[in-house]
Amino acid sequence: MSTPRSEQAPAQTGDDAAPRQLVVLSGKGGTGKTSLVAALAALASDKVLADCDVDAADLHLVLDLHPVRREVFMSGKEARIIPERCSACGLCADQCRFDAIHPARTDGGRATYAVDPIACEGCGLCARVCTSGAVELLDARRGEWFVSDTRHGLLVHAHLDIGGENSGKLVTLVRDQSAALAQETGAGLVLVDGPPGIGCPVIASVTGANLALAVTEPTVSGAHDLQRVAELVKGFGLPLAVCTNKADLNPEMAAEIRRVCAEQGFPVVGELSYDTRVVRAQVEGKSIIEYGDSVVADQIRGLWKIVEAMLQKEEE
Secondary structure (H helix, E strand, O other): OOOOHHHOOOOOOOOOOOOEEEEEEEOOOOOOHHHHHHHHHHHOOOEEEEEOOOOOOOHHHHOOOEEEEEEEEEEEEEEEEOOOOOOOOOHHHHHOOOOOEEEEEOOOOOEEEEEOOOOOOOOOHHHHHOOOOOEEEEEEEEEEEEEEEEOOEEEEEEEEOOOOOOHHHHHHHHHHHHHHHHHHHOOOEEEEEEEEOOOHHHHHHHOOOOEEEEEEOOOHHHHHHHHHHHHHHHHOOOOEEEEEOOHHHOHHHHHHHHHHHHHHOOOEEEEOOOOOHHHHHHHOOOOHHHHOOOHHHHHHHHHHHHHHHHHHHHHO
16 A cells, blocks of 8 residues: 555654653543544644544544555454364353353254354353363454544544454554554654543543543533543543533533532633534534634634643643
């Protein structure tokens, strides 16, 4: 494949300089997190992008994707029964607590057993109890990960297979690959679109970050979810900044979020207005920054100046 545009003229920040990492989070899906990341991607220079929402990655939809690398993600084990060795005793099925083994027949009509790969947890108990050595444990495919060139630089992203598990490990792989790519190309920033919520994938995405930016909404549930994210980020000792999206739809709740953040020492770096042009920009495969002049685009520009200054301060 052709050399990615972002690799043609790297700006080296230093032989051993580690790139700064900004991870954008939200307490739940649908707050506008990915839309904000796409806008920041249009504003930030000298960066590598990482979409760590591997369960439902969609940052690439507005970035004009050109894949340059594709790899299979293997994690954990998966049982397989070799029909020729199986005595059809049924002991493996009796012992499987996940109901992943069921009766089957070979092409010749001989009774055997088979493993449902979706239900199998790879625990290996079936292999231990099998008296005929018919069960083997294989490395399990869980998804794929990619490096792609975009109009805003290199993007590392992934796709978890249906029923695939260990998404936290896949997030770690995406994050590590993006950091290594930034180091290799001399990029000074890794901009991470993190998963929603506070689960294992979120924990994997904030590990090693320099700054977390939480996107919330001016609702009771939005304030509650923001508090959960804040507690998680504090547990990692990371600084946290807050952006309230669609703040003008509920000014009273936006003010309450601002008050709570002030009490806890979290700067509110942006309060974005509701604007239907954000959706129209997405339909055209653009960020709101690229769509044209608007109030919300100017608000995001102001937000980025503050966040960029915070990142520089963390680096010092």
